[in-house]
Amino acid sequence: MYKDRxxxxxxxxxxxxxxxxxxxxxxxxxxxxxxFLDLRDSSGIIQIVFDKSxxxxxxxxASAVRNEWVIQVEGIVKKRIEGAENQNISTGFIEVNALKxxxxxxxxxxxxxxxxxxxxxxxxxxxxxxxxxxxxMQKNLRLRHEIVLEICNFLNDKDxxxxxxxxxxxxxxxxxRDYVVPSRVHTGEYYALPQSPQQMKQMLMVSGFEKYFQxxxxxxxxxxxxxxxxxxxxxDFEMSFVHQEDVLSNCENLYSHLTNKFLxxxxxxPFQRLKYEDSIEIYGTDKPDTRFDxxxxxxxxxxxxxxxxxxxxxxxxxxxxxxxxxxxxEKMTRKFYDKLNDFxxxxxxxxxIPISIEKKLNEITSEDIKSPIVKFLNVELVKNxxxxxxxxxxxxxxxSAGEKYNVLECLGKVRNKLAKEFNLVDKEKFNxxxxxxxxxxxxxxxNNNWTAMHHVFSSPNQNTIKYLDKDPGKVIGxxxxxxxxxxxxxxxxxxIHQKEIQEKVFSIIGYNNKQVKERFGTLxxxxxxxxxxxxxxxxxxxxxxxxxxxxxxIRDVISFPKTQSASDLLWGAPSIIDNEQKLELKIxxxxxHEEGKN
Numbered sequence: 227m228y229k230d231r232x233x234x235x236x237x238x239x240x241x242x243x244x245x246x247x248x249x250x251x252x253x254x255x256x257x258x259x260x261x262f263l264d265l266r267d268s269s270g271i272i273q274i275v276f277d278k279s280x281x282x283x284x285x286x287x288a289s290a291v292r293n294e295w296v297i298q299v300e301g302i303v304k305k306r307i308e309g310a311e312n313q314n315i316s317t318g319f320i321e322v323n324a325l326k327x328x329x330x331x332x333x334x335x336x337x338x339x340x341x342x343x344x345x346x347x348x349x350x351x352x353x354x355x356x357x358x359x360x361x362x363m364q365k366n367l368r369l370r371h372e373i374v375l376e377i378c379n380f381l382n383d384k385d386x387x388x389x390x391x392x393x394x395x396x397x398x399x400x401x402x403r404d405y406v407v408p409s410r411v412h413t414g415e416y417y418a419l420p421q422s423p424q425q426m427k428q429m430l431m432v433s434g435f436e437k438y439f440q441x442x443x444x445x446x447x448x449x450x451x452x453x454x455x456x457x458x459x460x461x462d463f464e465m466s467f468v469h470q471e472d473v474l475s476n477c478e479n480l481y482s483h484l485t486n487k488f489l490x491x492x493x494x495x496p497f498q499r500l501k502y503e504d505s506i507e508i509y510g511t512d513k514p515d516t517r518f519d520x521x522x523x524x525x526x527x528x529x530x531x532x533x534x535x536x537x538x539x540x541x542x543x544x545x546x547x548x549x550x551x552x553x554x555x556e557k558m559t560r561k562f563y564d565k566l567n568d569f570x571x572x573x574x575x576x577x578x579i580p581i582s583i584e585k586k587l588n589e590i591t592s593e594d595i596k597s598p599i600v601k602f603l604n605v606e607l608v609k610n611x612x613x614x615x616x617x618x619x620x621x622x623x624x625x626s627a628g629e630k631y632n633v634l635e636c637l638g639k640v641r642n643k644l645a646k647e648f649n650l651v652d653k654e655k656f657n658x659x660x661x662x663x664x665x666x667x668x669x670x671x672x673n674n675n676w677t678a679m680h681h682v683f684s685s686p687n688q689n690t691i692k693y694l695d696k697d698p699g700k701v702i703g704x705x706x707x708x709x710x711x712x713x714x715x716x717x718x719x720x721x722i723h724q725k726e727i728q729e730k731v732f733s734i735i736g737y738n739n740k741q742v743k744e745r746f747g748t749l750x751x752x753x754x755x756x757x758x759x760x761x762x763x764x765x766x767x768x769x770x771x772x773x774x775x776x777x778x779x780i781r782d783v784i785s786f787p788k789t790q791s792a793s794d795l796l797w798g799a800p801s802i803i804d805n806e807q808k809l810e811l812k813i814x815x816x817x818x819h820e821e822g823k824n
Contacts, residue, residue: 228298234270236317236574240303247272248298248330249290253280261288265299268364273321274299284327294333300326307681307807351795354786366783373484374441378794379460386437386463393419393443408811410546416671419445422764424683425749427464428721431760432752434746439463441767450790453780464762470704470720473761474660477708485656488774498659505661510638515712516657518650520641521551525625528611534602540627546635549625550641551615555584558622569643575626575636582622587612642712658710666703667734675736680705682731683717696733708765713773718763725753
């Protein structure tokens, strides 16, 4: 090889040894007769010294070297002089006195400094191969590798079998649009890229493997955000002859193990179980961040007797009044509340109303009450309200009224916004929990039909299965999400394994017999041959790694990600294919067809 060890692997034990190293020039400093180069490779960084008085030729060659040039150096390891040590790096107590320098490849001046984290993301993604050289991306992708390896080892020890499933499959939409691939061999026909290996892993249970897992690529053509990509990687596992708690237990044992190994944190098991309805009522979301309090409370009773029409109309129209209490802060000026009110309105709410007091609760008069609706409030009502929250003059109560789920959703977003703004989040905590008991169906008012809350393969629980025929909205599914610090890390369910129940679910969401046969016929047929009870989860690897690292975007834990508009700036994808490819595939663009062009 061009080197006998990595740059970051040299230490005091190697003093006076002659070594050969190679890598990229991270920086250089010309001090006249002494020239210093910091050489970087995947193992770390080390300082190289070129002494003009010892070897003028080497010094002259080194003087021409610039950042990101690839070089090879042979030299003697020496201990740095006292006072010149760098305790911030592992090689900071030694340096290499160069004996020989070989330039392996020069470099153009990079478009940005490799370890400059202020570079805009567009530039980083366009030159991703350079961005991946940075300390941050090297660390992130190495952690990802180690986590995936640990997952595989953990599940292997639990008798799970790793099985790969196809990428080119039949289009069976499961909630998002499919990415499709035209077939050259079968003219006019298309493969689809899997949104998940859902049907295939269920068939593996029918096949008798009982415990399966896969680090699976999944593809979904949906609107993107910071924690979504057109293609993502998930840990997919499925188990036969299990109840819901068996699946949850396997998941929490794995994730508590990973958290302990990679973060040094002991996470108690079992994780908290929080029912979907309770999560919405308390936190305004089905992926709550429980690292801070600010729980939402129902104020219908406490505020039902005011003369304020917003409250009265909410109750009259089967809506609700909700709120939470938060500690006062000097930032809470009128301008602050105006902006907060605008934030609620931007998220579809009617607005938000603060109520605070200027004295201790037992001392207040009407003059001590501060609120935009103060004329509708009396001292007794305010005292009761603050007693209800256990609050006093150092707290503010924030209230919203209107349609129930709209109010809860808006307050959930306000809750998260204020926790971040006022540093209420303990970033050292990793609060895992399961949200369970989701409704099996939700009603799509725009299209006037029922849809599956998660997906069509989730089973109804035994207590509510009786409502399948007459009232689908009351059916609770054996559905569950894993949530950590306000991030949904994955979802799972106990699957339907009986053909007649699966067909009933298909009919409720409006699939006709032809659609069922075309999309799901093979799975249903397999149920005729002895399908065991089974369940499993799909857990996002990208989100897990970004949560462990505290990254806000999963793009920073993916080697070659897409932008939020699903573009690949490095490769220029998606792109137009040439006419020869179109002819082979026998396809034409619709806009070209309309213009009468080939």
